[in-house]
Amino acid sequence: MRILLYNPDNGVTRNFMPHLWMFLLKALTPPGHEVLLIDGNAQPMDEAQIAEYVRHEKIDLVGIGAMTRMIAKAYRIADAIRATGVPVVMGGPHVTELADEALGRDGGPRHADAVALGEADQTWPQMVNDAARGQLKEIYAPVDTAGKESKPSLKDYPVIPWDKIDLNQFNLLPKAVFPLLKRVGEGWGTFRIIPVESGRGCPYGCEFCTVTGFFGDSIRFRTNESVVNELLLLKARARKEKGQMAVFFIDDNFAINVKRTKSLLRDIIAAKAQVHWVAQISANLLRDEELIDLIAASGGKWVFIGMESIDPTNLKDVNKGFNKPGEYATVLERLAKRNVYAITSFIFGMDNDTVGVAERTLAQVRTWPPGLPIFGLLTPLPATPLYTRLETSGRLTRPKHWKEFIPFAMAHIPLRMSIDEAHAEVKYGWAQAYSPEALAHAVDSLDDQPLGYRVNIFLARICFRGIYFPMMGKLAWPKVILENRQTIFKLIKEAIFGRDARPKRPRAEAVYEEVTAPEVPGEASA
């Protein structure tokens, strides 16, 4: 069969990295089939275009995966493909929670011929074989021979052939910035961020999050060796392309078992498999100085921290009381000391939020080392404890908000402010944190650092700005460049003429060499 795996775009922002599920399922496809991939974020297509593609390419089976946010588009695309007579199977978090919706068993239209519930590592090959025989079942659930739910062990994780995959669509660098980047260092022909998972599962059960329900609270890890080999493959490809390859460890909580994370990072260092990487780690797990040393030494550059709120009452309300706002600053300083910076994520519209929450949050953010703050709204995703609580208390204003996706719009009534006020807070947060003044301030605050660090924070901020201020219009980029011309001019001037000040802190590359991987026996898991 010719199989197409398709991931819809969300119609608002362009994703900065490919989706792992497509590459993983491709690697798990039984031999004898050809698998094509289309990520709508890189190759946007409408319903008519995809139907034409499916006909033209003589596709026999289409697999679509989507988060809740993209599900309306996913259904429209699925309908268009099914209208050509080609079967569609769907998977991912949304249809796992609402399989009846995808299969038209809830009274609505049917969008999928079959649905994979939960993790599909084991069920995908079955689906492909059944589809090839024309005997697709409606639901594929990961169960063992006794019919009990079974989670895939990641011990036999497949090799994703990153060295051979066509990644042209995922180069993040606009050609215009090449001259500046050449001054920063050699090897800036391409820049890609590649998703790598080293483990699955998070037991914390935050009220708004689907992860604990979806992956279960059973935590599973790949072997260190398989992760290290994947990094070596990526590194070799970057070298061959004379480009840059960064990795996003997409584990929900990369340090959920601190002992294991340290052992993985030590193995990465020992194998010289360091690439620049970013990972999600909750603030409570970043108290361990040795872990931070190893993060820096193994190539860690950015840590995504779900801070959510600076108000302990809010955190308790959403079952995230393990976040302690009092220690946020210390954690960020600890990271910054090793040239590791943070993407700090905040949610507004929580039950204890009142007008002014954005400014109160920003007042703290401004005292921290420069990072990438991001702001969102509390969103009741299906099958989360938050959804049930808001539904039970009659607070959902758009109970099926995913049917008509509106970016940055609430679907329930907050307790201590109005919906419009919550929207205004998010807008204010982004506008202030990414104003030309804030960008200039972030660059200046790294004045004692080499040029690369300041270019890095500037580019990262500009790109993150695109999450909220859509950067898709023709004039969007020229406008941003114009607004930030002083900072850009300053960086270019320094790239061309250099500057007098010598860096006071060591370069991260030097830190790689200095940090050895210390052995600490017997530390507890997180």
Ligand code: B12
């Ligand atoms: C990486 C990631 C991102 C990346 C982007 C995605 C990317 N390019 O990889 C970034 C950081 C940008 C991101 C952003 C957001 N994310 Co996100 N993200 C993740 C994360 C951490 C990992 C995704 C992943 O690759 N997982 C590993 C793969 C192997 O698992 P998987 O995708 O689930 O695929 C398996 C199965 O689902 C199934 N499957 C999946 N698709 C298909 C398709 C077919 C045909 C079949 C058969 C099977 C199948 O098979 C796979 C193998 O078992 C997940 C959490 C998680 N651990 O999954 C959240 C997650 C997907 N994100 C989530 C959310 C809410 C968001 C945001 C909306 C957050 C926000 N408030 O802004 C944004 C929206 C982004 C957008 N583009 O619009 C939610 C989605 C919940 C939901 N019901 O939709 C998740 C589950 C986390 C959570 N807190 O609940 N995210």
Ligand code: SF4
């Ligand atoms: S710590 Fe993160 S991944 Fe784990 S349940 Fe909470 S929000 Fe979800």
